[in-house]
Amino acid sequence: MFCISLLTLAYTFIYAQPLYAFEPDNAEIMELYNQARELFRKANELSSTDPDSANDLYRKTVMRFETIVRKGGVKNGKLFYNIGNVYFKMGDIGRAILNYKRASQLIPNDPNLIQNFKSAKARRMDRFEEPQKKRVLKTLFFWHYDLSTATRVFVFTLFFVFLWLAAILKLFISRQYLTWFIIFASIASILFLGSLLADFMYQQKYRQGVVLSSEAIARKGNSAAYEQSFTEPLHAGTEFILIEERENNWYHIELTDSRRCWIPAEDAEFVIHAH
Numbered sequence: 001m002f003c004i005s006l007l008t009l010a011y012t013f014i015y016a017q018p019l020y021a022f023e024p025d026n027a028e029i030m031e032l033y034n035q036a037r038e039l040f041r042k043a044n045e046l047s048s049t050d051p052d053s054a055n056d057l058y059r060k061t062v063m064r065f066e067t068i069v070r071k072g073g074v075k076n077g078k079l080f081y082n083i084g085n086v087y088f089k090m091g092d093i094g095r096a097i098l099n100y101k102r103a104s105q106l107i108p109n110d111p112n113l114i115q116n117f118k119s120a121k122a123r124r125m126d127r128f129e130e131p132q133k134k135r136v137l138k139t140l141f142f143w144h145y146d147l148s149t150a151t152r153v154f155v156f157t158l159f160f161v162f163l164w165l166a167a168i169l170k171l172f173i174s175r176q177y178l179t180w181f182i183i184f185a186s187i188a189s190i191l192f193l194g195s196l197l198a199d200f201m202y203q204q205k206y207r208q209g210v211v212l213s214s215e216a217i218a219r220k221g222n223s224a225a226y227e228q229s230f231t232e233p234l235h236a237g238t239e240f241i242l243i244e245e246r247e248n249n250w251y252h253i254e255l256t257d258s259r260r261c262w263i264p265a266e267d268a269e270f271v272i273h274a275h
Helices: 002-015 027-046 051-070 077-090 093-106 111-122 132-140 142-146 149-170 176-205
Strands: 208-211 239-246 250-255 260-264 268-270
Touching (some): 077 093, 142 149, 142 176
């Protein structure tokens, strides 16, 4: 266990450092961004000798980044990645995971993001086991769950183009292998297109969220008068999808192990805000 802890700390130190540069086209936003980068640099320098001052600088850093998002209307994967890194350094795992998830919507194949996201998830207190049904689905439809959206788009496009090229070639050359290739390319195109459509429909139907409070009491109904759903509270970084939202600021949610409960709206935030 001690060795594992050391590896985790080393992993965290290596991957939670870098900020990504992007190029805002607004002078005011650029100034905020440059200020944030400088504050982050100073905070890193103080993190080992003066953690309190470092945390104060991290807070100022994230305030500037979030001002860029909120007031500047900037929805940039690298910016969300930077925000996630700052929260990670502050030890706020809930908001780190929330912003890494936001970044994943925009730059899903980024290697640093993938590593940092895994590192943040490893530090969550809650551990949920996936239902057997979902594990079977992940095995059967591995291309849907294991490949990124960008990779699936590329593979679909490749097979779709080859399908039409083979079909055109079949008009001039009558070969059995072309027929089999057309069948194979058609099946592959349908599978990957279906995977992409399923993702799109899922995003439209379900809102993904993350618990931000250090402890969120899950209830069996939409008020504090109901019994607790579990013996232990939910903790920061726990991911969920929204089932229902009540006007009294309670969310009916489904956890990754398929259990459902109610939590106060103030304890969580959605990856994508409702328009």
